[in-house]
Amino acid sequence: MNATRFRPIGLFKHVLLLLAVAAIVFPPYILVMNAFKSKIEFSQTSVFKLPASFLNFDNFVSVMQRAHLERAYLNTLTIIVIAVIGNVLLGTMVAFILGRFEFALKKTVFGAYIAVSFVPTITTQVATFTVIHNLHLYNTIWASIVLHFGTSVLQIFIYLQFIRNIPKELDEAAMMEGASLFRIFRTIIFPLLAPATATIAIIKTIDIYNDMFIPYLYMPSRSLTVVSTSLMNFSSERSTEWEMMSAAILMIMVPIVALYLFFQKYVFAGIVTGAVK
């Protein structure tokens, strides 16, 4: 496995990957070009043209001011932290029950999670709104938190994939030593799910980060602005300031990319193999 040795298959892989990379960076090119243009420059030059200067950070500065990004980041972070903790806890719990035990309503529970994933949420918003309203959560940050808190079929499936591959002998060995089922879950199963947890945390964070629908409908107050809705400070029905929007989009991508890099370590940490051995 010496990477420096020439191997045709390795070259082929790089060619495929580089093609994919080219296709991926091709569209965002215009974001980078236009984030550095002034308003007049943007409206009078082609979107593909290089900006007069890549050192023109005016747009980035005024995005910070106009979009109240610090407030938006704080709200978004609050929602993400609480909701992701909820997802991880509830997701592992449900998957543990479904993956390790046999009981009467097992198929029903699993089926319910699958069934609700068929329902296009955009068509059920009237009923969901009434629920939030009656729980007195409307226009509070909790509206978004509770709607994101519950686990989903995606998370249960990923966790089940891991639980299935954790040998039952580990549980049995712990039982021999008198460990309770809860202890088995907490000290054996939960840690071994770390790669799945990292993956789920990434995906859920991105979903919440980019969601505009829930914030607009359930928490319209200005003090509850989140990162995704702050983008709309630069857009209306009749006009969009794309030079500002481009800068804003690039800015809000940075933390997420950093977070992905951070979580990625845990996805590939190889905990499973280590523990099983």
Added chain:
Amino acid sequence: MVNNLSYRQQKTILIILFLLVPLTLLGLFSLYPAVYLIYLSFMSWDGFSPDKTWAGIANYKDVFANKEIWNAFSHNFVYLGWGLLQNAMGLMFALILNSRLRGRNVYRVVLFMPYIMNGVAVAYMFNYVFNSEYGSLNTLLHAVGLDSLAISWFGSPKVVNHALGFITLWKFMGLNMVIYLAALQSVPSEIIEAARMDGATRFQSVRHVILPNMMRVIELNLFLTIIGTLEIFDLPFLLTKGGPLGASDTFLTKTVEMAFKFNNFGVASAMSLTLIAFVIVILSVQRWVTRRWGD
């Protein structure tokens, strides 16, 4: 204290405790709205006023009599085709990036990048990629001499759904890849090593050891792809508004239009349920196929 209980008792308590909160949330925010949707599909309602009247199955009759809806639904299958390709590519890149390769961390980030991007940004960018006059794609095609391929991507009814389908692939391939990469970590390396010891080639170990072990997650990704493509909404809504002349309408853009533009929540609810029924049928077919293939 818990230790004094038998494992049987522990099991019962744990099942109840562990499922209580998740199922309450599921019931409140997912099941109840779904049941309400069924109720609404038999009512005549404009979506905001307090009065609803019983409509029986009239809404469903309207849905099945409306040719435009079914024509729009046929567009969803173009997305489905692109979705299957997206899945295959996601799996392929996951396998490549799970092996030792120089720069694999960079590739993992870049290939996942489109999924990180905000939907508004994606719509904006692709407006300029596929614009026939100024667009970067046609500029590129002209530059390499492929002028005949430089067509009106959003203007041609035959091509527009493929252009949009490509965008879904562009955006969601990274998600599939990341899920597959995670699942690959769950495959115990002993099994793979054992297979290699028995003289299996790299391809054989993938085909006979790794993939069967990941069947559940492959199904998950197919499941997500089928639901995602049959229920696609944002992309045509943001990018083409269903144009040109309805050529890129989808089942769900029609449903949302019915609810909020034509104020007919009854028919819109009936449309949603009809769509769900079709999703279930297609998922059953997919399950049958993957099970056979898995055996």
Added chain:
Amino acid sequence: MKKNVTISLALTLGVGLLAGCGNSNNDSNVSPSASATTEPGASSTESAAASELSGTIIWATHRTELVDTDLKRYVEKFEAKYPGTTVKIEGLKDYEQTIRVRMAGNELPDVLSLVETTKADLPKFYEPLDDLGLNDNIYFKDYNTYEGKLYGITQQAAINGLVYNKKAFETAGIAEPPKTLDELFADAEKLKAAGIVPMATSFKDGWTLQYWTDPAEFIYGSTNLRNDKIKTDTPFTVDGPYGQGLGILKQLYEKGDLEKDIYSANWDQTQKDIASGKTAMMYIGNWFFSNLVSAGLPLEDIGFAPLPYDNSGTYKGMMRNDWAYAVSSTSKNKPLAKAFVKFMLEESGDEADHMFISPLKDKKQDFPQLTQFMSYNPTMLEAQSISVEVTAAENKMQFDPFKFIQEATVGKLQDVFNGYNKKWKAAKEAASK
């Protein structure tokens, strides 16, 4: 709710071009009851304002891009005028859909942009605004009136006309905007010869086409055209108003006077192209000026003229309303909400900042483009609300006006109309049951 065919607008232009606008108000604008309540109503609001206003209201708006800039400034000005009051702004994307869900959930903000319901439902959701004392002084009073009560006041009025880049016209050797339809097509040829796209539509985005039904109403002589559909089973005919009116856009399309690929032509690019002179004109509301100015076209380079719809040399002009201010019936602080609406209309300075026409008839409008427009002496028409029956039938047939115009432009007119007539007849019968 029957209204006279044509309303001549008395636009109080600073330069005094009243002569351009035929006779004065008709019956519906000055009903005896309205004028009787005006004076006391106005003074009571004023006196209440000074003493009793306090507390907090929520204002939801569709103008998302301005919430942290101009709108915030207006709110601060209002709060300074009435100490002890607070106005919280909510900027909403997908405004209509969001508000409709909140309507169903009984959670409307105090002040909002009115989302249309059937007229009979107006009192369920909105508060009458007659006591603001503005009834005699606003355009589009009837638009949101039900049983004699006013539930919404348009936030701005707009005149639709040919917005053109004067520099582009100069380049092509065109001295004056076209006076007849033939001149319009001849000018388009000159522009094309100079390498300029004559007419922008932003065809792909659809909503920018809505103004092109104006010529049909000019030909019909009234904005009742859409409502009068109810009288016939075949409203869409090739030689009738719809065929003739939409025929103008259709001819432009067939002569190649629109964007090169109309299915790629989008609004963002259109603004840039007109500002840069790559495209010469667009038929649209005067609110478009501020977009062009911020895209870098100096105000003095913007021309504005009525669209010739035949070869007679006489003009008609269309005035349309926009989203309306409304106060929700569930508001817990109606006096403050109403005072805020009144403030926005009278004192905010919104109309000057964004170069639109105030809905208040006595506000001075003095930008040169409107002066130019009125100098052609157009007979002005005022848009009307769509009747209950027509709305019901249109919803039943799932009538999408933007798509209708798109289809009429590119399709075979007779076939397109046949299809729509068939659907219309069926929907009308079903809806009347």
